[in-house]
Amino acid sequence: xxxxxxxxxxRIARAAGVVPAVLGLIEGRGEALxxxxxxxxxxxxxxxxxxxxxxxxxxxxxRRGLFPAGLRHYAVEFRGDHVGHRDTQVAISxxxxxxxxxxxxxxxxxxxxxxxxxxxxxxxIEVAAQEAYTALISRIDTRDYLLSAAFILVDEVxxxxxxxxxxxxxxx
Numbered sequence: 008x009x010x011x012x013x014x015x016x017x018r019i020a021r022a023a024g025v026v027p028a029v030l031g032l033i034e035g036r037g038e039a040l041x042x043x044x045x046x047x048x049x050x051x052x053x054x055x056x057x058x059x060x061x062x063x064x065x066x067x068x069x070r071r072g073l074f075p076a077g078l079r080h081y082a083v084e085f086r087g088d089h090v091g092h093r094d095t096q097v098a099i100s101x102x103x104x105x106x107x108x109x110x111x112x113x114x115x116x117x118x119x120x121x122x123x124x125x126x127x128x129x130x131x132i133e134v135a136a137q138e139a140y141t142a143l144i145s146r147i148d149t150r151d152y153l154l155s156a157a158f159i160l161v162d163e164v165x166x167x168x169x170x171x172x173x174x175x176x177x178x179x
Contacts (some may be wrong), residue, residue, distance in 0.1 A: 050143045051100045058093035061132045063114040073125040092159045097111040137163040
């Protein structure tokens with residue numbers, strides 16, 4: 008399962024053109040990425056790509072009614088969190104003169120089935136985001152971005168915990 012999640016994160020990042028150094032860090036080759044403004048911008052871009060993907064997944068699930076009725080409020084809340092994460096990171100990137108990656112016109116979300124099957128997909132994107140932020144956060148040099156990334160990481164873990172609990176999976 009961990010390998011599938013890692014491959015999922017890498018597939019998202021590759022599809023969006025995330026710089027090879029960030030891919031190296033996510034792949035576990037931490038020496039591939041240094042520290043400083045250039046690294047912070049690469050990490051920002053990778054994080055924004057993941058947030059775009061999460062928003063697309065939640066949008067599809069909400070639009071098609073794939074979340075169980077009693078859990079829809081979580082989906083709406085978590086989608087809003089991802090929009091906030093994306094907007095915050097886009098603002099940080101633009102303040103530094105960056106050109107943050109745009110959302111793609113189409114995401115390969117795979118087969119979308121309602122109920123628990125879709126909740127597992129939502130869990131997968133949350134775990135992927137948590138793993139990516141955990142891998143990347145230690146490379147962030149800029150204090151305001153580090154603080155923002157830490158708060159985002161807490162949200163990703165919260166989302167992941169809710170979906171794991173709902174699915175009857177071990178939380179830790």
